Amino acid sequence: MLPLSYAVRNLFRVPARLCQLVLGAALVIFLLMLASALSNGMDAVLRSSGSEHNVIVLGTGSEESVERSEIKASVPSLLAASVPGIKTVLGKPAVSGEIHYNGPLQAGTHPASQALIRGVTPAALLVHPEVQLLSGRFPRSGEVMVGKLAAHKLGLTEDDLALGKTITVAENPMRIVGIFHAPGTVMEAEVWADLSDMLAIGQRDTISCAVVRLDDATFDDVEIFTLQRLDLELAAMLESEYYAKLSSFYRPLRAMTWVTTCLVAAGAIFGGLNTLYAAFASRVREMATLQAIGYRRRALLLSLLQEGMLATLMGALVAAALALWLADGFAVTFSIGTFALEITPQVLGLGVLGGVALALIGTLPPAWTCLKPLLPAALRAS
Amino acid sequence: MKSTLRSLTAIVALALATTTHAADPALPASLLAEKAPKDAVSVVKARENAKPGEAVVLRGKIGGRKIALLPKFAMAVLADEKAITSCNDMPGDSCKTPWDYCCESPEKLSSSTATIQVRDEKGKILRTPLRGLGELKELSLVVISGTVDPASTKDNLIVNATSIFVEKP
Numbered sequence: 001m002l003p004l005s006y007a008v009r010n011l012f013r014v015p016a017r018l019c020q021l022v023l024g025a026a027l028v029i030f031l032l033m034l035a036s037a038l039s040n041g042m043d044a045v046l047r048s049s050g051s052e053h054n055v056i057v058l059g060t061g062s063e064e065s066v067e068r069s070e071i072k073a074s075v076p077s078l079l080a081a082s083v084p085g086i087k088t089v090l091g092k093p094a095v096s097g098e099i100h101y102n103g104p105l106q107a108g109t110h111p112a113s114q115a116l117i118r119g120v121t122p123a124a125l126l127v128h129p130e131v132q133l134l135s136g137r138f139p140r141s142g143e144v145m146v147g148k149l150a151a152h153k154l155g156l157t158e159d160d161l162a163l164g165k166t167i168t169v170a171e172n173p174m175r176i177v178g179i180f181h182a183p184g185t186v187m188e189a190e191v192w193a194d195l196s197d198m199l200a201i202g203q204r205d206t207i208s209c210a211v212v213r214l215d216d217a218t219f220d221d222v223e224i225f226t227l228q229r230l231d232l233e234l235a236a237m238l239e240s241e242y243y244a245k246l247s248s249f250y251r252p253l254r255a256m257t258w259v260t261t262c263l264v265a266a267g268a269i270f271g272g273l274n275t276l277y278a279a280f281a282s283r284v285r286e287m288a289t290l291q292a293i294g295y296r297r298r299a300l301l302l303s304l305l306q307e308g309m310l311a312t313l314m315g316a317l318v319a320a321a322l323a324l325w326l327a328d329g330f331a332v333t334f335s336i337g338t339f340a341l342e343i344t345p346q347v348l349g350l351g352v353l354g355g356v357a358l359a360l361i362g363t364l365p366p367a368w369t370c371l372k373p374l375l376p377a378a379l380r381a382s
Numbered sequence: 383m384k385s386t387l388r389s390l391t392a393i394v395a396l397a398l399a400t401t402t403h404a405a406d407p408a409l410p411a412s413l414l415a416e417k418a419p420k421d422a423v424s425v426v427k428a429r430e431n432a433k434p435g436e437a438v439v440l441r442g443k444i445g446g447r448k449i450a451l452l453p454k455f456a457m458a459v460l461a462d463e464k465a466i467t468s469c470n471d472m473p474g475d476s477c478k479t480p481w482d483y484c485c486e487s488p489e490k491l492s493s494s495t496a497t498i499q500v501r502d503e504k505g506k507i508l509r510t511p512l513r514g515l516g517e518l519k520e521l522s523l524v525v526i527s528g529t530v531d532p533a534s535t536k537d538n539l540i541v542n543a544t545s546i547f548v549e550k551p
Contacts, residue, residue, distance in 0.1 A: 082533060220454070224507055227457055228497050228531075230446070231538040233488070 001299050002290070007306035018311060020275055025315025025358055026322070028261075028268040032354045033323045035261040037341045038332065039254045043247060045339035049185040050243030051213075053087075054127055055222045058209040060235045064245065067100045070206040072232060073199070076123075079210055083225050085217025087126070094126035094213035099198040101208075105191065106168040107160040115154055116337070117144075117169060117191045119198025119207075127213040130185055136163050136178035144169070144193045145178030149338040152331040153189035169193065170201050186243075186337030211239065250334070265358070272362040280304065280370035287370055288378030297371050304370070308363030309356065316355035320348050409456060409508065413500060414516045415547040418525045425462035425496050429539045434532040438541055443468065444522045445481035446495035451520060456500035456508035458518075460526065460541075465494040468521060481520035496539035498526055498546075516548035523549040 011018055057079060062069035080086060080093035087094040099119030104112040118124075122138055125131060139145050144167065151161045161167070165176050174193060182188045199205065212222055219238055226234035287300050320343075328343040373381065422441035432438060444450050445468055446461035461468070466486045469477035477484060483491055500508050512518055525547040531540035 220509070224455060224457070227452060227455070228499070228533060228540050229538055230459065230495050230497055231492050231535070233492075 002295060002303040004306060007303050007310060010303075011307050011310055014279070017275060017279060021272060021308075021311040022315045022318060024268045024272050024275075025312040025355060026318040027315075028265045028358060029312075029316045029319035029351045029354050030322050031261045031264050033319060033343060033347050033351045034327055034341070035257045036347045036350050037323075037327060037343055038257055040344070040347070041332065041339045041341050042250055042254065042334065045184060045186060045337060046243045046247040046250075047240075048130075049187065049337070050238070050240035052238060052240045053214050054239035055212045055214060055219055056209050056237050056239050056242050057212060057222065057226060057234050058237070060233045063235050063237060063242075064249075066209050066242070067102055069100075069208050070204070071209065071234060073097060073205060073207050075207070075232060075234065076210040078229070078232075079212055079222070079225060083212070083217055083221050085215055085221060087213040087215035089126050092123065092126065094123065094215075096120060096123040096127045096211045097195060097207045097209075098124065098211060099195060099202060099204075099208045101198055101202055103170050103201075105154060107154070107156050107165065110156060110160065112168070113154045115150070115169075115191055116186075116189065117193055117198065118187075119195040119202075120192050121195050124192070124211075127211045128182065128187065130182040131180050131187055132182070134179045134181055136176075139174075139177050139192060139194055141194045141197055142174055143177040144174045144191050145180055146176055146192075147188040147190050148179065148181040149189040149331060149340075150191055153333050153338045167191075172197070172201055184339075189333070189338035253334075265354075269358065269362055272358070273365060276308065276362060276366040277369065280366040284370055284373060284378050284381040288373070288375055288381065291375055292379065300371055301367055304367040305359070305363050308367075309359040312355040312359040312362070313352070315358075316352050319351055319355075323347070323351070409500065409510055409512070409515060413543070413546055415525070415527070415545040418547045418549070419527045419545065422525045424464065425460055425539070426465045426494055428496065428541075429493070429536075432530045432534060432539050434530050434534050436530050438526075438528060438530055440496065440498075440526045440528075440541060442496070442524065442526075443481075444518065444520050444524060446483055446491060448479055448482040450481050451511060451513045451518070453511050453513075454509060456510050456512050458498045458512050460496045460498050460524070461491075462494040463523070466490055470521070479520075492537070496541055498528075498541050498543050499531070500543050512546070515546060517550075518546070518548050523551075525549070 056066065057071065057075060058066055058069035059071050076095045076097035080095045101117045101119060102114060103117060105115035105117065106112040134148065136145060146161045151158045161176060163176055163179060166173050167176065223236045226236045290300055291297065323343045327341050330341045331338050332341055419439045422439045425440060425442045428438055428440050440460060442460040442463050444458055444460060446459040450459040452458065461483060466483050468480045468483050469475045469485055470480035472485060502508055526541060526543045527545040528541045528543040531542050534540045
């Protein structure tokens with residue numbers, strides 16, 4: 001066996017080549033970590049946005065998107081009266097009639113941007129206990145409360161959506177009276193307004209959905225209600241199921257991220273192969289000499305692999321440092337919300353595994369070419 | 383030894399039968415009528431005068447929604463036989479789900495359909511599908527006897543069925 005110091009010394013013999021290998025590997029591993037964090041983050045936010053205790057009642061045919069759904073405004077009260085076993089808080093049934101509106105929102109002199117505005121009543125807090133007011137109070141008519149990540153979603157600063165500021169929703173000025181958070185859910189990037197205001201702004205007499213929080217009742221009980229009331233044309237879905245479906249809707253987007261990463265990785269592997277082929281080709285005689293003095297091919301292959309592995313693991317270290325410094329906590333916006341990237345130990349572990357794979361794929365073919373020639377021919381190699 | 387084994391087998395069989403029964407409550411044997419009850423009225427006619435708690439005899443076709451026979455519950459949607467036309471009765475129509483009456487307007491559909499459901503003795507809707515009861519399927523012509531459910535309104539007729547007669551095609 002050749003000592004590890006031999007591989008280390010060889011690695012640092014040409015610093016420019018080492019830099020090229022380390023940076024190439026770092027780029028690929030950094031992208032791998034980003035793709036993994038993005039995919040995990042999007043999945044997590046959609047998974048935790050839906051509760052298994054909540055049932056969304058929406059219009060038939062609109063099960064894919066609550067924004068397109070329209071149901072009668074009387075549905076929440078009918079549900080509360082007809083389905084026994086709905087959760088009650090201080091005697092009030094936890095049934096929230098909501099409007100999910102995607103429309104223009106303007107803050108100050110900034111240009112208007114598309115915002116997710118949820119028209120709600122105070123009952124919304126009974127069905128979404130994740131929502132907690134950080135400051136201010138629940139909005140009344142002409143007022144809104146904004147999620148902690150709403151500013152980022154809208155491309156604004158937190159100051160633009162501070163308490164007391166006025167925003168314009170579809171040309172209607174509204175004062176910010178509350179700031180809330182709902183950690184890890186899409187609601188954190190939303191703006192919540194009074195339900196009646198949103199009925200007026202949307203010029204509609206229907207709401208988007210009713211969210212029911214179950215206690216003794218089961219999903220079947222709510223579903224039976226929707227099936228009995230043919231006149232209301234309702235469909236029921238577990239909230240968790242709704243967001244799981246949304247998650248599958250974003251699968252192509254996540255696949256694109258992985259495809260991009262794979263393409264960049266392929267480019268980097270070919271670049272690395274090229275560099276190592278050139279580097280190892282000039283060492284054919286050196287390897288032959290080592291064989292002549294008694295080292296076996298297997299030991300030499302291992303030493304070459306150690307070199308490749310050390311270079312890519314240094315790349316992994318650089319990538320991990322970059323990911324923790326630049327990407328951890330970075331807020332990513334997608335059409336229905338915002339989430340923060342998290343560089344978890346799993347993501348870092350995936351980066352290290354990627355580094356090992358990169359080293360094996362990048363080192364083995366050039367090493368094979370270097371060690372393949374017969375000893376007499378290799379000793380005469382220039 | 384033999385008798386112990388036999389007893390054990392009997393206990394296991396009994397336990398299995400009880401579990402199966404609890405998970406899949408069967409439809410009452412009396413639900414399937416052998417003869418069509420007399421004085422049946424159409425769905426539209428029934429909707430005009432139905433009052434919660436009253437006895438009613440309805441005649442209609444299973445249909446009016448894409449899922450007209452519910453897979454999880456003893457519930458079905460009954461469409462008026464004459465007031466609305468299913469897609470298969472429209473010349474040249476090749477609809478794959480003719481029982482959904484998709485060619486009718488939502489308003490007409492809503493005013494010409496009723497919900498049929500079967501409750502157990504405790505008043506709970508049975509968690510057993512009606513499909514297959516006397517070869518019941520979509521577009522089957524049926525005569526239902528039952529009572530108008532207390533949740534019925536003038537816009538929505540719900541009937542708690544006590545007997546279902548399925549006409550042979």
